Amino acid sequence: MRPYPSLKSILVELFPLHRTLASDDHDRALEIIGAYLPAEAHYTIESYPPLAPAWTWRVPERYVVHEAYLEMEGGERIVDFRDNPLHIVSYSLPVDAALSFEELRPHLYFSEKRPWAVPWMFKYYERDWGFCLPKEVFDRLPRHRTYRAVIRSEFRTDPQPGFTAATAVIHPEGGPAPETGEMLVLAHTCHPRQANDDVAGVVSAIELAHRLIEKPLPPGSMSVRFWFGPETIGTIVWLSHHEDLIPHLRGGIFLEMTGNKNLIAWHHTKQHNHLLDRVTHAVLRNLPHEEREFAAAPANDERVVNGPGVNVPCISLNRWPYEEYHTDDDNPDIIYEDMLVEAAEVAEQIVRIYATNYIPKRTFRGPLFLSGHGLWVDWRENWALNRAIEKLMMRFEGQHTVFDIAEQVGLDYWTVRDYVEKFRIKGLITRLPIPSEAQSG
Numbered sequence: 001m002r003p004y005p006s007l008k009s010i011l012v013e014l015f016p017l018h019r020t021l022a023s024d025d026h027d028r029a030l031e032i033i034g035a036y037l038p039a040e041a042h043y044t045i046e047s048y049p050p051l052a053p054a055w056t057w058r059v060p061e062r063y064v065v066h067e068a069y070l071e072m073e074g075g076e077r078i079v080d081f082r083d084n085p086l087h088i089v090s091y092s093l094p095v096d097a098a099l100s101f102e103e104l105r106p107h108l109y110f111s112e113k114r115p116w117a118v119p120w121m122f123k124y125y126e127r128d129w130g131f132c133l134p135k136e137v138f139d140r141l142p143r144h145r146t147y148r149a150v151i152r153s154e155f156r157t158d159p160q161p162g163f164t165a166a167t168a169v170i171h172p173e174g175g176p177a178p179e180t181g182e183m184l185v186l187a188h189t190c191h192p193r194q195a196n197d198d199v200a201g202v203v204s205a206i207e208l209a210h211r212l213i214e215k216p217l218p219p220g221s222m223s224v225r226f227w228f229g230p231e232t233i234g235t236i237v238w239l240s241h242h243e244d245l246i247p248h249l250r251g252g253i254f255l256e257m258t259g260n261k262n263l264i265a266w267h268h269t270k271q272h273n274h275l276l277d278r279v280t281h282a283v284l285r286n287l288p289h290e291e292r293e294f295a296a297a298p299a300n301d302e303r304v305v306n307g308p309g310v311n312v313p314c315i316s317l318n319r320w321p322y323e324e325y326h327t328d329d330d331n332p333d334i335i336y337e338d339m340l341v342e343a344a345e346v347a348e349q350i351v352r353i354y355a356t357n358y359i360p361k362r363t364f365r366g367p368l369f370l371s372g373h374g375l376w377v378d379w380r381e382n383w384a385l386n387r388a389i390e391k392l393m394m395r396f397e398g399q400h401t402v403f404d405i406a407e408q409v410g411l412d413y414w415t416v417r418d419y420v421e422k423f424r425i426k427g428l429i430t431r432l433p434i435p436s437e438a439q440s441g
C-alpha cells in the first residue's frame with residue numbers, strides 16, 4: 001500500500017508552494033516529499049550555508065518575501081504576490097517606488113504567446129526586480145498614470161536554515177554492494193507554482209522509490225540514490241560538497257515534466273552510446289517516444305551530473321515541449337496520473353536492467369561440461385536459449401556485460417541474466433562491475 005491515494009494528490013499538495021532556490025516553502029516541499037517516500041529510503045535533508053563556494057559558483061541566499069504588489073496611484077491593485085508567487089520575478093530585489101508607466105515598463109513581464117497567462121520569470125544572478133502579469137492586463141494599464149511598486153524581500157545569509165537539498169538511498173537486497181556503485185535519480189523542486197516542471201518528476205521519482213522497496217533489486221546490484229533540490233545550482237552545491245560520492249556513481253536519470261499528455265522523450269548521455277543509452281533504447285523500443293541529443297532543451301541537471309569533472313552518464317526523461325511551460329497554465333489541470341505512472345515505469349525498467357547488469361568473467365577452461373554442472377538447457381523447454389548457449393559462453397571473457405551479450409545473441413535481458421547467474425552461483429564466472437566513467441577532478 002502506498003502512503004498516498006495517487007501521485008497527483010502529492011503533486012496538488014506541493015504545487016501551490018512558493019518553492020524557489022531557498023525558501024521556507026521550499027523546505028516545506030522537501031519535508032512533504034520525505035513524508036511520502038518509503039521509510040527504508042533513509043531520506044535526509046541537508047543544508048548548506050549561503051555564500052559558501054560551490055566549485056565556480058556560490059551557495060545562493062535564502063529568499064524571503066514579506067509582501068509584494070503593484071498598484072495604480074490611488075490604490076487599485078494590479079497584481080499581488082499573495083494571490084500567486086509567479087507575480088514577482090523570482091529573487092527580485094526589494095523596491096518601494098512611485099513610477100511612471102515608462103519607468104515601470106522595463107520591469108513588467110508577460111507572455112505574447114499566452115496573453116491570458118502569468119509567465120514565470122527568474123533573475124537569480126543578474127539581480128533586478130520585476131512583476132509578471134497577463135498580457136491582457138498589461139495592455140489595459142493606463143499609460144499616463146503613476147504606479148507604486150512594492151517588493152519587501154530579503155536575501156538571508158544565516159548559515160541556518162540555509163540552502164537545502166535532500167537525498168534518499170535504496171539499497172539492493174542484502175545491503176549495499178560498494179564495488180558495484182550507485183545510480184542517481186534526480187528531480188527538481190524549485191519552480192514556484194509549477195506542476196509539470198517539476199513536481200511531476202518528483203512524484204514519479206517517489207513512485208519509483210516505492211517500487212524498488214516492494215520488489216528490491218537482487219543482491220549485488222547498484223544502490224539507487226534519489227536527489228531532490230533546486231535545479232542546476234542544487235546539484236552543483238550538493239556534488240561539490242560530496243565529491244567522495246562521484247566515483248561511485250555509475251549512471252543517472254533526470255526526471256522532469258512527466259505528467260502532461262505527450263509522448264515520453266529521452267535525451268542521450270553525453271557519452272551518447274554508453275551502456276545507459278543502449279539500455280534506455282531497449283526499454284523504450286516498444287513504446288512510442290522521442291529521442292534527443294544530450295543536453296537538448298530543456299537541458300538541466302544532467303549537464304551537472306554528466307558535466308566537466310563529474311562525467312557520470314546521465315539521461316533525461318521528460319514530456320517536453322508543452323505550451324503551458326513556465327506559465328501559470330502549468331498547473332494540475334494538465335497533469336494525468338497515467339502519464340506520471342508511465343514515466344515511473346520507464347525509469348523503473350531502466351534502473352532494473354542497468355543496476356543489475358554486470359560483466360561476467362569466466363573462471364573455467366575448455367568447453368564447459370554443461371550437463372555435468374546442471375547447466376544444459378533442454379531445447380524442448382527453451383529452444384532459443386538452447387541455440388544460444390555456445391555464443392553465450394564465448395562471451396564470458398570479461399569484455400561484455402550481460403545486457404550486451406543478450407543484445408548480441410538476440411535474447412531478452414532477464415532470460416540471459418537468469419542463466420548467467422546460474423554460472424556465477426556455481427563459481428564458473430565472477431561478476432565484474434560496470435566501470436565508472438566518473439572524473440576525479
Ligand SMILES: [Zn+2]
Binds near residue numbers: 191197326
Ligand atoms: Zn523550468
